[in-house]
Amino acid sequence: MYVRIFSTLIFVLIISGGVAFAQNSLISVQTDNSNYDEGDTVLISGQISTIIGDTEVTMQLFKDGNMIEIAQIRVSQDGNYSHTLLAEGPQWKNPGQYIVKVTYGEGNVAEQPFSFTPASEVIQTSSNFEVNAGDSGTFDIQYSIRGGTIENISIDPQIFGLIVKINAIDDGTLVLDLPREFIDAEKQDGKDDVYIILIDDVQTTYEEPILYSELRTVTIDFEQGDSEIQIIGTYVIPEFGTIVMIILTIGIMTTILVTKNRFQIKI
Numbered sequence: 001m002y003v004r005i006f007s008t009l010i011f012v013l014i015i016s017g018g019v020a021f022a023q024n025s026l027i028s029v030q031t032d033n034s035n036y037d038e039g040d041t042v043l044i045s046g047q048i049s050t051i052i053g054d055t056e057v058t059m060q061l062f063k064d065g066n067m068i069e070i071a072q073i074r075v076s077q078d079g080n081y082s083h084t085l086l087a088e089g090p091q092w093k094n095p096g097q098y099i100v101k102v103t104y105g106e107g108n109v110a111e112q113p114f115s116f117t118p119a120s121e122v123i124q125t126s127s128n129f130e131v132n133a134g135d136s137g138t139f140d141i142q143y144s145i146r147g148g149t150i151e152n153i154s155i156d157p158q159i160f161g162l163i164v165k166i167n168a169i170d171d172g173t174l175v176l177d178l179p180r181e182f183i184d185a186e187k188q189d190g191k192d193d194v195y196i197i198l199i200d201d202v203q204t205t206y207e208e209p210i211l212y213s214e215l216r217t218v219t220i221d222f223e224q225g226d227s228e229i230q231i232i233g234t235y236v237i238p239e240f241g242t243i244v245m246i247i248l249t250i251g252i253m254t255t256i257l258v259t260k261n262r263f264q265i266k267i
Helices: 001-023 242-266
Strands: 035-037 039-046 055-064 066-073 082-084 094-103 108-117 125-133 137-156 161-179 196-197 202-206 215-222 227-231
Touching: 001 082, 035 161, 039 094, 039 108, 055 082, 082 094, 196 215
Parallel strands: 035 108
Antiparallel strands: 039 082, 055 066, 055 094, 094 108, 125 137, 137 161, 161 215, 161 227, 196 202, 196 227
């Protein structure tokens, strides 16, 4: 009986020691994303809780147990370190899980996995989406999306813009060709103005490298899990929404009735 109790205590102490060692490790590691496509930049960073002289962090990258990259990283005075990798080249051809392993001093190790997708397997869709413009009929928006799919594009007259619903299964990019005839952003002097782009109600930046006379091409980066992109301009067709048209119609009818009554009073 005493032997069993003693063995149990030893077992608990060993487990407790292992947990304590993991919790008190001198080094941590993380990546700025959990999924990368070919050509992406992988940012590896972490922190050292206790600096050991001029000791550097050894970073190793493994795929299926094979080391494909190694680097020595200097530690800053505040204990932070960082390193970047470009996810391309002969070693970056196989999809799946990659593991970042960092070592500091003796016995201080941390690991961080991430997923990689080569360019040949990145899902990219290019097509046209037919947008309903009410009484103005419909118009097409040509698009290209990587990392997700477009579920719907609709007009929102209240914001003078478009609502783009997406299913972002990964970080990706959306390219839209916006016809000036149907949506645009202009200054008072008629020159091009910037669009306001919101992703899930948070303003973001976009790229517009080339300006065309009939359309504007915008490139928007989104993150995994994003669902709605608002593109706000200064003009969108139809210029009058349904509610505005109803109010306008009521106003015209009221004017006609008032005019008729006035004629009747005069008579």
